[in-house]
Amino acid sequence: MxxxxxxxxxxxxxxxxxxxxxxxxxxxxxxxxPDTSCERVCILDARTGSHPDYDRLVFDLTDHVAQPAVQAQLSADGSYTPGAAGEMRHLAIAGKSYLLLDVYPAQARSSGPDAYTTPAVQPVSLPSLKGVQMTGDYEGHIGFGLSLGDYTRYQVSTLTAPNRIVVDVYH
The missing domain is CATH 1.20.5 (Single alpha-helices involved in coiled-coils or other helix-helix interfaces)
Incomplete structure (x- = not known):
């Protein structure tokens, strides 16, 4: 038909x-x-290395957005307050002193292609750097605490190509 x-x-x-x-x-x-990419800077991982005069901590960041601001503050006892009104806590890894970092604007995703892959508490056996701990992820602020041994000073830098935050802790 x-x-x-x-x-x-x-x-x-x-x-x-x-x-x-x-x-x-x-x-x-x-x-x-839903878009799986970061709206702000995503912190992907943390890696460490030792050099003759300093220990280095590097946070790798996503490349598609501008660099975040980083504020660093020394802490004698490793205490910090997570979030806006959380109770006072202490870093899990013991040190002689502590360096607290606030990275803004940033986020640390727990899954997906832009996830933070380093454990939340990471012991390190370097001369000046003893541990790295994520202390919070609240309203665009990511907190990290560095447990330190003996050190003389530190320097925090942001670098591009690829985007990263570098923390040098001198011996």
Whole structure:
């Protein structure tokens, strides 16, 4: 059985319109899918190394956004307050002194392609750096505590290509 020419033309037109609508709808549906990339800087991991005069801690960051600000503060006893109104806590790894870092604006995702992969508490056996601990992730502020041995001074820098935060703790 054969359809008349007008029926075939109508069927072809319906298929063409349906295909065009499907193509037009697909991007709109994709746009509503949650984006897995970081809106702010994502801190990906922390790595350490020892040099003759200093120990180095590097935080690797996502590359698609501007560098965050980093504030550093010495702490004699390793106490910190996570979040806005949390109770006073102490770093888990003992040290002779402590350096607290506040990275803003930033985030540390727990899963996905931009996840922070270093353990929240990471012991380190270097001359001046004894441990690194994530102390909080609250409203765009990421906190880290560094447990230190004997040291004379520290320097915090942000570098690009690739984006990273570098903390040098001198012996």
């Amino acid at each position: 054969s359809f008349p020419r007008t029926a075939r033309t109508l069927a072809a037109s319906v298929l063409a319109v349906t295909g065009a609508l499907t193509a037009a709808i697909a991007p709109a549906q994709a746009a509503t899918t």
